[in-house]
Amino acid sequence: MTAAVEFQRVSRHFGPASAPVKAVDGVDLTIAEGSFFAMLGPSGSGKTTCLRLISGFEKPTGGTIRIFGQDVSDIPPNRRNVNTVFQDYALFPHMNVRDNVGYGLMVKGVDRRTREARAEEMLSLVKLDGYGDRKPAQLSGGQRQRVALARALVNEPKVLLLDEPLGALDLKLREAMQDELKTLQARLGITFVFVTHDQGEALSMADSLAVFNEGRIAQIGTPAEVYSRPRTRFVADFVGSSNVLPPEVTRAFGGPAKWSSLRPEMLRLTAPDGVALSGTVTGLRYLGAGSRVTVALNGTEVAAQLPAGQPVPEQGATVGLAFDPAALHVMEGEG
Amino acid sequence: MHSDRASLGLRIAAIGGLLFLHLPILLIFLYAFTTEDKSYQFPPPGLTTQWFGVAWNRPDIWPPLYLSLWVATIATFLAMILGTLVSAAMARTSFFGREQISLLIILPIALPGVITGMSLRSAFSIMDIPFSTWTIILGHATFCIVIVYNNAVARFRRLSGGILEASADLGANAFQTFRYVLLPNLGTALLAGGMLAFALSFDEVIVTTFTAGQQSTLPIWMLQELVRPRQRPVTNVVAIVVFTATFVPILIAYYLTRGGSETAGAGK
Amino acid sequence: MTTPAILPERGLADRLTALFWRHPRLLLAVLLTPPLLWLGVVYLGSLAALLLQSFYSIDEFSGMVKEEFTLKTxxxxxxxxxxxxxxxxxxMSAAVTLGCALIAFPIAYYAARFARGKWKAVFYLGVMLPLWSSYLVKVYAWKLILAKEGIITWAAEGVGLSMILNAILAIPGIGGNSLSTSPLGTFIVFVYVWLPYMILPMQASLERVPTSMLEASADLGASRAQTFRTVILPLAMPGVIAGSIFTFSLTMGDYIIPQIVGTSARFIGLAVYQLQGTAGNIPLAAAFAVVPIVIMLVYLTIAKRKGAFDAL
Known part of the structure; x- marks a missing residue:
């Protein structure tokens, strides 16, 4: 099966050739058709640039980009069968909602009746029936986001790109939209490529995700893989809230002298006597569904996640640490 | 400042200042109705509307009026095209020479008119170009470019940058984006710029006297009358016409761009 | 779905779009060429011609322009x-600048600090409309007002102040036969016409003085006068300087106001105008015209150092 999107050694450099700014640096990427793919990373990591390389608003300085097997290096954005939901929605302020949604059809020359019917269909899909006559200025943030979504879907694109679409929404709305997007994608079967800096969002929505760092991909995999078996320190730090142990501490914990990660929920607290690892409790946080206990030892601090109901030690108490050795995941490196 | 209310003195000074700015024009209107035509006697000895009729019938007023209208129209048209083109280029990407171009656009209106006028005069003299309607239009279009440019650029900045990209993303080519997205959103700003350019051109006299040769635009006619007056109230009638021809476009431009932060005229 | 990943080209418009996308600098060039060509040739070319002319001279006998480089002019x-x-x-330029600054300040200060709601619009329109309304009509209006038989004389007589008026008119250097034929009259008209140019930048920079700063000053024990001198005035200075650029430059180049209201004494602008017209000495006119350019360049450099450009 052809991949929906394929990057082969793609680079996007800015500035003089002697000292280029490498926004994207030799990225290889394959996005399977019909998947919900997330590109995760801090700002400036290159994920948005990669998204724009797919849509055509950036041109690569090196490498090849294929969409469903076709090389799109020479194709401008308006001829790629790819549509984008922009971060600020970019709705046309002078048109009403129906005309906004129908815009993609209008520029293709579809007659008014057909495109208005399609627009209404799309509005139904995003649960905005009856909003056709309103202007964007009259809509709330969440409603504008749905219009942007409907507008991008009306062309039935092969790939839908979403550039941090939920960033401007408040928490409850964001979570609701996350569910809706997942349902929509499953229903339509279109490949979704989703950019976010929120690792929780990426982990909960994506079928597979790529973690970006400084223009390169640090790891690609399913959310479970990336979370429990991060390849590098950067990924471990950025995704989830695992304990990241520098090489010396890894040795103390019984592993090789390399960076490792250990999930907080894999750590158990015991009585300090006769245990190989022990330390002082320096922090206690009640989380409702459990407690997070920070323990200082060997010049570093690790966090243990205790489920609700377990006895919680006192601040300053000495405790022992125990864990299943298989849970200590050794990583490849730092970046 | 302990309170947030201005002192009485300050308020009087401020409002007095505003009145100072506006009252003199009202006098012009008054003097258009006076019966005394040989001096500027105040108070006017009598009031009459006859001068409007006299002005209408004077043969030496209509040609300058037509010339002014013609020049203003063509100059505005040229300025709108050139101003829009350059504002489109300047609005987004930064490129080499951007600041210099910015200075170049504003220079015709930043340097005193006598310099622009004298420069054009020098150029015509060196290149042996005779005076004509086109020499007038040449000067006017040049300093009207910045008026249109200011309004267009301000509007460009206010446009959500994404909408042009969104249009392309949805399949529109450059011309469709221009027609369906850019123009509707830019339109009122361009119109406002055009109105202001028209007003500026219609009223312009400082540069025009250098580029007009034997011809007279309406302001030039007025200038001649001021230096060697004939029927003074008739000059006042013409003054009212000139004032209205500049005032009305400005008001329209203000209303066209009132919604945003780039209200027309702020960049003169 | 059998729709392709790449949509077909639909004609010339699509081809041009692709061309501009592949070569964005091409689009920039297309946009910039007509206006730059115009401004470069018409405007810069003229300025060059002006400079060139100022290095020519007039042959005293024939009255023709001798097109050889010389510093004689x-x-x-x-x-x-x-x-x-x-x-x-x-x-005159300095005096006008001072006069404008003094009169503009209360207006700008009030508009920046105290005007709210509809008053803000009133002040905005109130300054904008005179700014844009007809220059010639404004000058003419003052000719009427300052005329010997005009409203000021009438008002002075009515209030019994005509003695003061005549006394002022008798001062040499400032007065004259009547207000409309005196340097004082010229001064008044200049101030009137350029006032909006001074108000706007002043208001802009005063608006940038945060109220909290004034409150802090009062909180630390400064009197109103001290706060004014040490906080408000320095922060308003860039606006004042920006405004002064306009008033100075416009006064230096103006030749119409001195003709209509004033004595027959000449100013630079008037000299330029007369020399290129009836007197037919274009090189000297050009030389005169270069003087304000040089002065303004110096002025602008100083002003830039004092941060006036941020207030523009």
Whole structure:
């Protein structure tokens, strides 16, 4: 099966050739058709640039980009069968909602009746029936986001790109939209490529995700893989809230002298006597569904996640640490 | 400042200042109705509307009026095209020479008119170009470019940058984006710029006297009358016409761009 | 779905779009060429012509322009009568700048600090409309007002102040036969016409003075006068300087107001106008015209150092 999107050694450099700014640096990427793919990373990591390389608003300085097997290096954005939901929605302020949604059809020359019917269909899909006559200025943030979504879907694109679409929404709305997007994608079967800096969002929505760092991909995999078996320190730090142990501490914990990660929920607290690892409790946080206990030892601090109901030690108490050795995941490196 | 209310003195000074700015024009209107035509006697000895009729019938007023209208129209048209083109280029990407171009656009209106006028005069003299309607239009279009440019650029900045990209993303080519997205959103700003350019051109006299040769635009006619007056109230009638021809476009431009932060005229 | 990943080209418009996308600098060039060509040729070319002309000279006998490079014309600027013109213009420009600054300040200050709601619009329109309304009509209006038989004389007589009026008119250097034929009259009209140019930048920079700063000053024990002198005035200075750029430059170049309201004494602008017209000495006119350019360049450099451009 052809991949929906394929990057082969793609680079996007800015500035003089002697000292280029490498926004994207030799990225290889394959996005399977019909998947919900997330590109995760801090700002400036290159994920948005990669998204724009797919849509055509950036041109690569090196490498090849294929969409469903076709090389799109020479194709401008308006001829790629790819549509984008922009971060600020970019709705046309002078048109009403129906005309906004129908815009993609209008520029293709579809007659008014057909495109208005399609627009209404799309509005139904995003649960905005009856909003056709309103202007964007009259809509709330969440409603504008749905219009942007409907507008991008009306062309039935092969790939839908979403550039941090939920960033401007408040928490409850964001979570609701996350569910809706997942349902929509499953229903339509279109490949979704989703950019976010929120690792929780990426982990909960994506079928597979790529973690970006400084223009390169640090790891690609399913959310479970990336979370429990991060390849590098950067990924471990950025995704989830695992304990990241520098090489010396890894040795103390019984592993090789390399960076490792250990999930907080894999750590158990015991009585300090006769245990190989022990330390002082320096922090206690009640989380409702459990407690997070920070323990200082060997010049570093690790966090243990205790489920609700377990006895919680006192601040300053000495405790022992125990864990299943298989849970200590050794990583490849730092970046 | 302990309170947030201005002192009485300050308020009087401020409002007095505003009145100072506006009252003199009202006098012009008054003097258009006076019966005394040989001096500027105040108070006017009598009031009459006859001068409007006299002005209408004077043969030496209509040609300058037509010339002014013609020049203003063509100059505005040229300025709108050139101003829009350059504002489109300047609005987004930064490129080499951007600041210099910015200075170049504003220079015709930043340097005193006598310099622009004298420069054009020098150029015509060196290149042996005779005076004509086109020499007038040449000067006017040049300093009207910045008026249109200011309004267009301000509007460009206010446009959500994404909408042009969104249009392309949805399949529109450059011309469709221009027609369906850019123009509707830019339109009122361009119109406002055009109105202001028209007003500026219609009223312009400082540069025009250098580029007009034997011809007279309406302001030039007025200038001649001021230096060697004939029927003074008739000059006042013409003054009212000139004032209205500049005032009305400005008001329209203000209303066209009132919604945003780039209200027309702020960049003169 | 059998729709392709790449949509077909639909004609010339699509081809051009692709061309501009592949070569964005091409689009930039297309956009910039007509206006730059125009401005470069018409405007910069003219300025060059002006400079060129100022290095030519007039043959005293034939009255024709001798197109050879010489500094003779500039030397003529240093003749007593011409120097006189330049100095007179500079003096008037400085006086007008001062006058504008003093009158504009209360208006700008009030509009920036205290005007709210509809009053803000009133002040905005109130300054904008005179700014844009007809220059010539404004000057004309003052000719009416200052005329010997006009409203000021009438008002002075009515209030019994005509003695003061006549006394002022009797002062040499400022007064004259009537207000409309005196340097004082010229001064008043200049101030009137350029006032909005001073108000706007002043208001802009005063608006940037945060109220909290004034409150802090009062909180630390400063009197109103002290706060004014040490906080408000320095922060308003860039706006004042920006406004002064306009008033100075516009006064230096103006030739119409001195013709209509004033004595027959000449200013730079007037000299330029007359020299290129009936007197037919274009090189000298050009040389005179270069003087304000040089002065303004110096002024602008100083102003830029004092941060005036941020207030523009």
């Amino acid at each position: 500039y030397a003529e600027l240093f003749r007593a009568q011409n120097l006189d013109i330049i100095l007179r213009t500079l003096l």
